[in-house]
Amino acid sequence: MxxxxxxxxxxxxxxxxxxxxxxxxxxxxxxxxxxxxxxxxxxxxxxxxxxxxxxxxxxxxxxxxxxxxxxxxxxxxxxxxxxxxxxxxxxxxxxxxxxxxxxxxxxxxxxxxxxxxxxxxxxxxxxxxxxxxxxxxxxxxxxxxxxxxxxxxxxxxxxxxxxxxxxxxxxxxxxxxxxSTVRISDQEVLESLRRENERVNVRYAFFNPATVSPEDIEVSDAEIKKTYDERKKEFEDPELRKIRYVSFDLVPTREDTQHTLSDIAYILEEIRDGADFAEMAREYSQDGTAQNGGDLGFFGRGSMVKPFEEAAFGARVGELVGPVETSFGVHLIKVIARKKEKSEIQVHAAHILLKHQISPATRERIWDSAQYFYESLESERNKEFTLIAEKEGYPVHETPFFRSGDFVPQLGMAGRVNHLAFSEKPGWISQPVRLGERIIVFQISEIQKARIKDFETVRDEIRRELEQEKRTFKAEKLCRSAWERIQSGSDLEEIARENALTLSETGFFGINSSVPAIGRDAAFIAAAFRLKPEEISEPVAGNRGYYLIELIEKSVYQPSNIESVIAEKKEKLLEEKKNSIYMAWYNNLKQEAKxxxxxxxxx
Incomplete structure (x- = not known):
C-alpha cells in the first residue's frame, strides 16, 4: 500500500x-x-x-x-x-x-x-x-x-x-x-410551529378597482400636465448607444472536420475489431449520454434530427450504423431493440458523438484575421470603418440602440462590449473581443443622449396611471363606506348584496400558502390570521384592490407531545437563526467595504 x-x-x-x-x-x-x-x-x-x-x-x-x-x-x-x-x-x-x-x-x-x-x-x-x-x-x-x-x-x-x-x-x-450568543426560546419554536401548521378559512368581499364605472373617473388635461411637470425625471430616457461591428466566427474548417471524420473512423474500426461499444462511448463520446455508454433509451419518430432518425430507424437490431453527420457532429449508432407502442414503432439505440471542433491552428488564424483588421482600422483612422471592412471583404452589422448594462442586440450577454461601448467616445474602435464562438471588432457608431420624453409622447401613459389611481381610490372609498355600515350592525352578506359583489370563500390555507383566487398576497394573509372567528377585518389594501375579510374557522395547532415536538424542531430553527444572523453580519460587512x-x- x-x-x-x-x-x-x-x-x-x-x-x-x-x-x-x-x-x-x-x-x-x-x-x-x-x-x-x-x-x-x-x-x-x-x-x-x-x-x-x-x-x-x-x-x-x-x-x-x-x-x-x-x-x-x-x-x-x-x-x-x-x-x-x-x-x-x-x-x-x-x-x-x-x-x-x-x-x-x-x-x-x-x-x-x-x-x-x-x-x-x-x-x-x-x-x-x-x-x-x-x-x-x-x-x-x-x-x-x-x-x-x-x-x-x-x-x-x-x-x-x-x-x-x-x-x-x-x-x-x-x-x-x-x-456564539445566538439562542432560541421554546416560545419562538412554538410560534414557528404554529405558523407552519395553523390554517384559516375565510370569506371576503372584494372591491375591485377594475370594475369601477368609467363614468365615475374623470382625468383632465390640466391634471395630466401637472403630473408630467412634477414627475419629469421619471420620464427620462437614458443614454443609448449603437455599435457597428465585423464578426469573425470561430467555426471548424474542412480540415478540422476531416480530423473528426478520421477520429470517428478509428473508433468504428476499434468496435468492429471487438471493442465494446458502451466502453468506447464512455471514453470518446462528447455528449451527456457518454457516462451511460451512449444509451439514448427508446424514442419514436420526430424525436431526433432527421439524418439520425433515418439511420436509426433504417437499421436492424444489433446493427452498427455510421458515421452519420448531423448539426451536432458525427455519430456512430448502435440499434439495441425495437418495439411497437400505441401503433408507433420505437427504437432503442445508443450512440457515440464526436463534435466538429475548431483546431487551435484554425482558432489562431481567425484571431490573427481579426487582429489584422483592427490594425488596418488603426492605421487608416481617417477612413470609414465600413469602407475598410468592405475593402477587406467583411460584412458590417449594426445593432439597434441599447442601454448601459443591458443585452447588446444581436450579440446577447456581451458585458465587456456593453461596458466599452459606454466608456468611450463616438467613433472609438475596439480591439478584437471574444464573444462565445465569435470574435468581433466594433466601433461606437451613434450616441443618443439622455433626454426627457416630450409631453405628447407620455400623455396617454400618464392618463392611464391617473385613471388607475382614481379607480383604486374609489374602490377604497366604497370599501371604507361598507366597513362603516358593518360597524353599525350590517353583516357581510348585506354589504355584498348592496354593492353587487360576490362573497367568496377561500377554503383552508396556511400563512405561507398561496390563497385560491388571491395568490400570495401578504396583506390579505396577514389580516386573515389576525382575525378571531366571525370577526370582520378593517379594509385591507391587497395587491389587486380592497378586501373585507371574515374569519370562518381557524385550525389551532395543539400537538399532544408538545415537548418532544419542540425539542425536535429547536435544533433546525437554531441553525436557521444562526445562518440568518451570520448572513446579516456579512452583508453589512460587504456593504461597508470599498x-x-x-x-x-x-x-
Missing amino acids: MQTLRKNMRHILTVVLLAFLATIVFSWGMGGFGGGSSGAEQGIIGIINGRKIMYQDFAMMMDQEMAAAREQTGLDELPQYQVTMIRDRVWQTMEREILLDQEVRRLNIQTSPQEIVFFMRHSPPDFIRNSEQFQTDGQFDMSKYQEALHNPAYYEAWIPLENYFRNLIPVQKLQQRII IKDFRNNFF
Missing part, C-alpha cells in the same frame, strides 16, 4: 493543491506586477478595501470551475449564460474570502500549531476524503490517511494542507464569535 501511495503522491499533492487554491483566501500575489492607475492595464480585476485581485488568480479559479462544469455537463463549450454565472460565483467567492480574511486580521484572530495539527489528524477535508488514494472499497479509510500523514517522506506534500487549515481555522473562529469591480474590462 505504501508503494502505491509513494507512486501516486504527486497526484495526491496535485489534488490537495487544487482544492487548497480553490478554497483558501488568496493572501498572496494581491499586489500585482507594478503600479499604475488603471486596474485593467495592470492585470487587476478588482480591489477590495485596497487589496488587489489579480486577473491570473481569478482566471485560475475560473478555469477550475469551468473544467468542473464541462465534466458535469459533458459539454466542451459551455453556453454563455453558464459562463457568466460561473464568473459571478468565482467573484463572489474571492470577494467573500478576502473580506473574511481582512476581518480576521483586523480582530487579530490567530491559530496555533497545535490546532492545525489537531485538525489535520482528526478532520481531513472532503477533498482528502474523496481521494481514491485514501479509500478502501469506495469509503474513506482513516488508517491509510494517518499512515501517509505520519510518513516523514511526505512532509512537503502536506504543507498545502497545513496552509489550508492555517487559513480556515481563524475564519471558523470568526464565524463562531458572531453566532469594492471596485473591473471585470468588464476583461470579459
